[in-house]
Amino acid sequence: MLKPVIAFLFFTTLSSPQVSDSLKIQNISTPPDTLITTEGDTTSIQDTIGINEVTVLKDTLIPIQGGPLTDVSTIIDKRAFLFENYRYTGDLLRSFSLNFIKDLGFVGYNHETFIYGVGNNAISFLQDGVLLNNQFTNSLDLNLVQSEDIDSIEIVPSPRGFLYGPYNNPVTVNFITKDFITKAPYSRIKYYQGPDGEAMIDGKFSAKLADRWNLAFQLTNRSKDETYVNTDLSIWQFNTKLKYFLSNSINLLASYYYVDAQQGMNGGVDYDSLSRSSDDPNSDLYDPFAAPVLFTKRTLDVTQHNLSLRTLIKPFDNSQLDLSFYYRYGLDEFRDFRDTLNIHYEDKSKTYGGVLNYYYKFDIMTLQALGDYESTNHDDEVDNFERYGFCGILSANLLDNFIQPSVFYKRNYWGKNFRTSIGGIGADIFFKATQNQSLYIGYSLRENLYSDEENIPAFEIGTSYKAPNLMWDIKYFSNEYFYENSFEEGLGFSEQKIRGLGLSLNFKIWLLLFETNTFYYFKVENGQYYGIDYGRPINHPEWQFIGGFYINDLFFDNNLDLKTGFKFYYAGRINSFENIWYNYIDVDPTNKLDFTLASEIKKVAIFYFIWENLLGNEYYITPYYPMPERNIRFGLAWELFN
16 A cells, blocks of 8 residues: 555645546637647547648647547547546446456456457457557457556447458457647546555646647556455556657657556466365355465566657648557566476567558548558567558548448568468448438458458448437447367367347436446357357357446536446356366356446546445356455545646
């Protein structure tokens, strides 16, 4: 607890008030020789990558800011998670209907996230268009992504998912970071505390150094004491950004990101041992003092140094170029100390690369061209590789943007002399019936790095409606997922076809707000996993329901924005596997009820309170990792001291 308290006191001295949106530039006029400022942590990001029109006088500097990868993506606005008492970045995805977290129960563990029915080895996680995935595992621990630096989250439609990143993954998620300029120095702190020493402290500071320079830095620490043996956690994260406004046509952004994470990895409860020693193993499973764990001294320490230089250019009218160069150093230190065997394994990698995203609109046509190059070197030199890829999206805006058809193509080249090539092609159409209502239909065929199959289909149809008191989003999709084979069959990948339906529905009546989030996955056509035909998707439930009932409105002359009520979670039966031995277990349906409260005071401070697992249910989602018992967390996010 001492480190978070010291950090809290340090950042309290650097605070200033709540401001407005991060990426949204309004039509404004300014006097000469001024820099237009965009501020904030309150409202929403634009849903398109279009060029905003700004009316300014001569010699005015206008910040250039990045946006989503595509204008047909689903955007999780920061207001969707600003009032949520989330723990880590993975929790920010819960408002997307086709999302499931295969929770390991212990805070800080690498919980597998499923989107569109696919998990590790099939999701490309990007940050401002740059791939974050581990180059060897093609996956990402979302605990290592600094949650408080995220402005919005973009989820690309599944037919377009393969366009981004080197693996032709069917799903792409892009974290859009905060990028705003303030007239006065800006700072924000967030702190929460829970049981068993669980705490988080985050502090951010941003200020203009001169007329053309802006500096920002941010420090985050998460920690938790041990409950079950070997479950302690400590994660330090630090980023700093220096932005230079060369002109209205060129902005430069240099950034550095550091991670130092130390995590116990106990492998869950040793249920076989518990069954032999306990008369009631199903009850003792949830007793941290009675339940033995598989690995008492297994740990993973992660160190990362990430540097990047981003250039935002407007070379012509109705065009924008986003060019990033980056370098990443990663060190994963795995240790397992036993009575007769001590294991110490290090995976050290160095990666450098570049990403280009060029957008140009001419008449009714829009062209988006993307290119990337990456080279990764490991100490053992076995997993070294380099690759490059290019992608093109051509769209037409017809009938005053009522209809937007698009075609797209992707090609990646891998390995020595780039002899391995994978790619894909597709088309979609986007109808915008009104400002609030839209319809999307898309289809694509792609190749996969782990399979000889050439035409892997992906299809999606979805419709959405957004109004102040009513929002709904319905998606149907079909896709194919490649996952790792059993050790008995040898290392490799198998294929599973997935079809699913997702629904998000929010509506408000008077002071009452109802929020629902549901998905259902149909019986799979090819459900074999480790030689057994389960007939249902692997590692996530057949269906999931999340529903909230809140009091939500402005009170006290609009000085208090309150959202408080109950949130219910239900996950159906899960085909899962026990620990590391891949023994098949059919996990029973689970549920929990939370009481939550979030109140924003004068758009300056947000107070959080959550009573989690209100009914005290004892359950697990992943065998055998007990989920948290009934507990209370509270916190505060505050922008203060002008």
